[in-house]
Amino acid sequence: AQSVTQLDSQVPVFEEAPVELRCNYSSSVSVYLFWYVQYPNQGLQLLLKYLSGSTLVKGINGFEAEFNKSQTSFHLRKPSVHISDTAEYFCAVSVSGGYNKLIFGAGTRLAVHP
Amino acid sequence: SAVISQKPSRDICQRGTSLTIQCQVDSQVTMMFWYRQQPGQSLTLIATANQGSEATYESGFVIDKFPISRPNLTFSTLTVSNLSPEDSSIYLCSVRDSLYGITFGSGTRLTVV
Numbered sequence: 001a002q003s004v005t006q007l008d009s010q011v012p013v014f015e016e017a018p019v020e021l022r023c024n025y026s027s028s029v030s031v032y033l034f035w036y037v038q039y040p041n042q043g044l045q046l047l048l049k050y051l052s053g054s055t056l057v058k059g060i061n062g063f064e065a066e067f068n069k070s071q072t073s074f075h076l077r078k079p080s081v082h083i084s085d086t087a088e089y090f091c092a093v094s095v096s097g098g099y100n101k102l103i104f105g106a107g108t109r110l111a112v113h114p
Numbered sequence: 115s116a117v118i119s120q121k122p123s124r125d126i127c128q129r130g131t132s133l134t135i136q137c138q139v140d141s142q143v144t145m146m147f148w149y150r151q152q153p154g155q156s157l158t159l160i161a162t163a164n165q166g167s168e169a170t171y172e173s174g175f176v177i178d179k180f181p182i183s184r185p186n187l188t189f190s191t192l193t194v195s196n197l198s199p200e201d202s203s204i205y206l207c208s209v210r211d212s213l214y215g216i217t218f219g220s221g222t223r224l225t226v227v
Contacts, residue, residue, distance in 0.1 A: 034215060043206055043220035044157075046115075090156060094216075101147055102216055104156045 002027040002093050006105035014113050015083055021076040021108045023091035032094035033074040034102065035065055039087045047089075050074060061085070086112045116141050116211045120219035127197050127226050134193045135222045137207030142187035145210035148180070151221070152203045160205075163190050197226045 007022040025031060032051050036044040048059025055067040065076045074091060088109050092102040117140040127133050137146065148160040160180055161169040169182040184190045194201055207219040 032215070036218070041223075043120075044208075044218040046215060046217065049215050100145070100210070101159050101162055102157075104158075106156045 002031065002095055002103050004091050004093050004103055004105035006089075006091050006108050008108050009106065010109045010111065012111045012113060013081055016080050018079050019077065019081050019085075019110065021089050021091075021110065023074045023076065023105060025072050025074065025091075025093045027072075027093060033065075033067060034092040034094070035059065035063070035074075035076050036090045036092060037061075037087050038090065038107075044090065047076070081110070081112045083112050083114060085110060115217045116143060116209050118207055118209060118217060118219035120207050120222055122222055123220065124223040125225070127224065129197050129199065129226055131197055132193055132195045133197065133222075133224055134191050135205055135207070137190045137192070137219055139188045139209050143209040143211065144187070146184060146190045147208045147210075147216070148182065148190075148192045149206045149208060149218075150203045151206065157206065160192070194224065197224075199226045202226045 003026045005024045013019045034049045035047040037047050038044050047063050048057045050057050050067045058064045063078050067074050088107045090107050091105040095101050119138040121136045146163045149157040150160050151157045159172050160175045161171045163169045163182050163184040165184050165187050181193045202225050204221045204223050206221045208216050211217050
């Protein structure tokens, strides 16, 4: 069965610093991988997704993620964060590939400080 | 991507009553999903709803508690029945979009008192 582990429940960082949010997955089959962001009192917004091809995926708001099959990881990075990036970030895997039901990690709370 | 309108955005309900949540999509979609996000927790899939067939429920969720309707390709409802404080959560509708993956509505924040 697929599972997703987000290694950090909270990540504090200063404004304009780089950040990496870590995500590992387990699956016996090919997967599609996603990062979503949830701002306070809002729904989920897709940041980026990996389906196939290039392992470096660029998303919205300056975020990118790298798919590493050998390490079963899909870490999210941003070279310089802003106060407005403060939110909850969820890594997710699509069961059996494709745009089907998602299994989510526990989430990482990114807190950007001035 | 598909635009999802979810109603109500929030509600406070008495225990023992029911709440029906509506999800309207601006395009026809085959697959719709209902998720629950308990306070401070991640999202858990409740069920998958395909038009013209019975919803498929995940382990731990039953139709009597979470009946779902899917009358057409742009609309679905989730009812949370016989409410208890443990049902206080955010409920999110999502749809499968062939180009953009899975898109989420803004959620319904339910508080049971």
